[in-house]
Amino acid sequence: MLVALFAPAHMVAAATKVPKKAYSVTAILPGNQVDKQLNYWQLHLSPKQVQSLQLQVANIGREAITVRVQANNGTTDANPQIIYSQSASTIYPKPATSFASMVIGEREQAVTLAPGAVKILTFRIRAPADHFSGMILGGLYATADVTTTATQVRQIVAYQRSVVLQGKDINQVRPKIQFGAAKPVAEAGRFVLYLATRNTAPMYAYALTNKLTIYRQDTGKRVVHTSGTDGKIAPHSRFNWQFLIPKLAAGSYEMRLVIAGNNVARRTVIRHFTIEPVQVQAVSDYRPTGRRNFGVVLLLIVLIGVFMVVSWVLIYQRGRRHGQQLRKKTK
Template sequence: MLKKWFLVLAVLAGMVGLSGQTAQAASTTSGMGFSVKPVTHQHQINRAAGYFQLLVKPGQTERLSLKVHNQADKRRKIQVAPVSAYTNDNGVIAYKPTVKAKLVAKQSQFARLVSAAQTVTLAPNATRTVTFTVKTPSGHFSGLIDGGFRVRALGETTTTSVKKGFSIQNRYETVVGVTLQQRKQAVSPVVQVGTIKPAKVNGQLVALANVQNIEPALFGKMTIDAKVTNDANQTVAHHKQTDLAMAPNSAFNYHMGWQPKTIKPGKYHLALVATSGTQRWTVNRDFTITRAQASTLNPKTAMSYWWLWLIIALIVIVAIWAILRHRQQKQQ
């Protein structure tokens, strides 16, 4: 099943980025000291699911509750916040309170349909029920609205020493998923490619293809095989990746490592094939890399700064001329 019960995120302080992993319910409580369980809702489609999977109507107001249990022997502050689903650049479905996405309307972002985040203080081994109000969109919508509730302990981190002078601070988060739909019939995803451009990621030259899921469908087990060729039909970038997933109406930048050491301006061609189960999407697109793009991204050499060397040379020449002239005037 694509929708996992929980998503565990480890926020790494001192490093750039966010790393996450999906996990089953049994392992999400390990090391976190708390557990969370959704209270079964009357409009739940699959009552065996470990997340909210609701069949709703337009303009409907619902109350969703979660039971949060403090497993520790100390008082703790637990925050529960609504979050919306998106696809990160690793091709993984992730969640955050605000999603800046052109493919999904603001009224279709789950976090915007739910009441504000709540923080509760729990005594040792205590359980508290936290309830939120959800107002569904006033009009009809197809497919899924995907989101959830992020649960985390406030003011708590664990530090792992990696090497001398460097350590990682971990903060564990659990997301209880929520999907809203007005019909039980599934909507098929449609994959296309938006912008294609060169870039530099972590110091490495890459080609980025903005892969888009333009339908309100959640899907996974996707494989992408993509390559970029130049006008001589030589492969300059290629990458194949499996087990990707996409949130409804979302996009992510698919990275292809640039094989030459530099990027040359000119015309290029992207050939991309994406598959998921029996579905297959093929993209063939020409694009152009400008001289300005190549110049900005390519490693700088001494020749790249010829104008600076020219200025320095002129300064040296003027300085030598001034010194020699001063000596001549002194001798006279």
């Protein structure tokens, strides 16, 4: 059986406890749903079969709200986790059948709901002409702007529901994860190590664990050791696996990454990379915007304080001289 590890919902930004704007989504499961205990679609379709996917959208806030829903491919972010927020219609490699290519008609729908209103959005997909191997992974991705105050920062709430289309040999196919070069990048006052990663198979990888160790090549000293759990990689996807690492000195390094998963055999990936002096300097020179603003505010406070003290001294001296002049006149 295919392990049910696709999250039923993912909240990008939380609504307030008593929201003016809020909504919810519910997958309406069809009669041919493989596992009716799930909150997302798990389907086995015949060649060229047309299937409706219905998503119930409800306004549970006190104000009207506009919800946009996209039918997107399942892809992988840098953590790695499976996401459905990317609107690109192709997957890797391009000849592979994508979920987006199966959608009949528009891939995005929008609905505006009054408080308490409920609407069912329907997307239709057509299965490939021939039986396929493994799985085709996609999802319905809903977003809405729930900002209720005048601000430049927008509050967006998003939910996603997976669509897992099972192929003829779903239980025999395994992920094929390949790795490219490792590249260190100086970002926002820190180092980030990117490892080019791709899964060329029509099967997702799940329950991934990783242990990253970095050694300085000239001394062999271990300088970094981190670990992660519960990673997921979408089928037919490529991405840059991201590892946050502490500030390192310029020089050459060796990376050893040990990965394993429920359907991925344990393996060790070895890569070499170099950190340039200019990257070290970029990390050292970085100053967060907030700190710069704080420095400006602090300087203004000091200047205002100095101005007030000087003004008080001048007023005091002027008053003192005026008092002396009055005393002279009265003598």
